[in-house]
Amino acid sequence: MSDLDYGIKLLADLISWSEEDVIKSLSYLKDYQYLPRIKKDGSVRKLYAPHDELKRLQRALLRKFFYRISLFDSFSRRFMGAVPKRSYVDNANLHCLCKINFDLRIDFKDAFPSVKQKHIKEILEEIFINEIKRIQGDEELKYKSELVVKADSPFFTSLFPWKKVKWFRKLINNDNPKYLVISDQFVELLVKIVTYKGIMVQGIPTSPYLLNIIIVYSGIIKRLLNLLEKNKILVERDDAKDSSLFSIYIDDFVISATKPINRYIISKIILEIERGLIFKVNPKKTLYFDRRRTDSLITGLRIVEMPQHHSNLKTKEHLTALKNLLKSLGTKTGDYKGIFKKRMKEPDMTTHFEARLPKKNIRKIRGLIHLATYNEELDDVVKGHMANLKPIYGVNLPNQIANPYKEYVARIKGRG
Numbered sequence: 001m002s003d004l005d006y007g008i009k010l011l012a013d014l015i016s017w018s019e020e021d022v023i024k025s026l027s028y029l030k031d032y033q034y035l036p037r038i039k040k041d042g043s044v045r046k047l048y049a050p051h052d053e054l055k056r057l058q059r060a061l062l063r064k065f066f067y068r069i070s071l072f073d074s075f076s077r078r079f080m081g082a083v084p085k086r087s088y089v090d091n092a093n094l095h096c097l098c099k100i101n102f103d104l105r106i107d108f109k110d111a112f113p114s115v116k117q118k119h120i121k122e123i124l125e126e127i128f129i130n131e132i133k134r135i136q137g138d139e140e141l142k143y144k145s146e147l148v149v150k151a152d153s154p155f156f157t158s159l160f161p162w163k164k165v166k167w168f169r170k171l172i173n174n175d176n177p178k179y180l181v182i183s184d185q186f187v188e189l190l191v192k193i194v195t196y197k198g199i200m201v202q203g204i205p206t207s208p209y210l211l212n213i214i215i216v217y218s219g220i221i222k223r224l225l226n227l228l229e230k231n232k233i234l235v236e237r238d239d240a241k242d243s244s245l246f247s248i249y250i251d252d253f254v255i256s257a258t259k260p261i262n263r264y265i266i267s268k269i270i271l272e273i274e275r276g277l278i279f280k281v282n283p284k285k286t287l288y289f290d291r292r293r294t295d296s297l298i299t300g301l302r303i304v305e306m307p308q309h310h311s312n313l314k315t316k317e318h319l320t321a322l323k324n325l326l327k328s329l330g331t332k333t334g335d336y337k338g339i340f341k342k343r344m345k346e347p348d349m350t351t352h353f354e355a356r357l358p359k360k361n362i363r364k365i366r367g368l369i370h371l372a373t374y375n376e377e378l379d380d381v382v383k384g385h386m387a388n389l390k391p392i393y394g395v396n397l398p399n400q401i402a403n404p405y406k407e408y409v410a411r412i413k414g415r416g
Helices: 003-014 019-026 052-064 088-093 117-135 166-173 178-193 207-217 220-230 263-274 316-328 339-344 359-372 376-393 399-415
Strands: 032-038 044-050 102-107 140-142 148-150 245-249 252-257 287-290 296-298 301-308 350-356
Touching: 003 019, 003 178, 019 052, 019 178, 044 052, 052 178, 088 245, 088 301, 088 350, 102 263, 102 296, 117 140, 117 166, 117 178, 117 207, 166 178, 207 220, 220 245, 220 263, 287 296, 350 376, 359 376, 359 399, 376 399
Parallel strands: none
Antiparallel strands: 032 044, 102 252, 102 287, 140 148, 245 252, 296 301, 301 350
16 A cells, blocks of 8 residues: 555545545546635635535545644634634624724735645644644644643644544554654645645635634734733723733634724734735725724624613614604704713713624615515525524514514415
């Protein structure tokens, strides 16, 4: 059996496939379909769809192998994209703490194609070398990115489980040099499977999570944590120690703080991200929000300050309803103008932040609901939007959507 055959055997055993099925999927390594998408700004999003057989192999690798690569406990809490049971809503909700006043949103420019085969190969080789050291009994693992981790840390999951690859583990335990050759062949195979034309592309199932791995092991997270702690870019908390708060959703970084983040610190943050010579920051999409003046926009959701009064006037909707009532009673606008603004500034008022859809999106969904009332072809579109609204609003939909949706549901029942 050649070294390449051993690499294929290791891959097949790890994902519980036969070697024949792996070889069959590998025969489609160059079989991709280009599917361009036009973005809102007019630029083109380049998507590449792999052949179904190859996609099946990539998905198996993601579930049974790549998810086992640790993002480290203190780092993994910050990743909201491409992580099971987390979403863009969770990413926005993470930044809804009461004492946050400022948000810095940083976008990576062409994040996926910025990752080349050599970057993936270097990081996977380092991960495997440290995993082998862990199997051999080393107590401490060191990475080029200055990460130093205890080998017995609970967040490590074995990449080479004994039950699946006993033969490979025996080579390692017996210090047979053949395991190094097999490991190299395995890395070469993985790199070819998860890239197209030498780069990571959108459309491959492994790309989003692999991007998380590259961000962690290239040292970006560790460097940012050190920078934020050193410069006191923190969120004040009553229930815990003041700490830095940032999250990553695919190629979007969001950093929140209680105090302003000045231009000098922002430039240092950008330099730390670009220091690894893999990623570049997109200046056009890098935004700074002051919540005292405007709502922050995080992964497509507005972070809205919601008032909580000791009276029954808990939301802006209640205030609007009261204004309409006063108008219907014939009260002149001048008689109550300014009262509501004063009310919003009362010292007994507390507030909290909530993630909400932008108003233009709500108007768009409302329009689609009205159209779907008379056009059955739009039913699936409405169902999709309503499913997306559930994790944001729960059962408390905005009135602009709730009322037309009730009419829509009633008309659907009437169709039958």
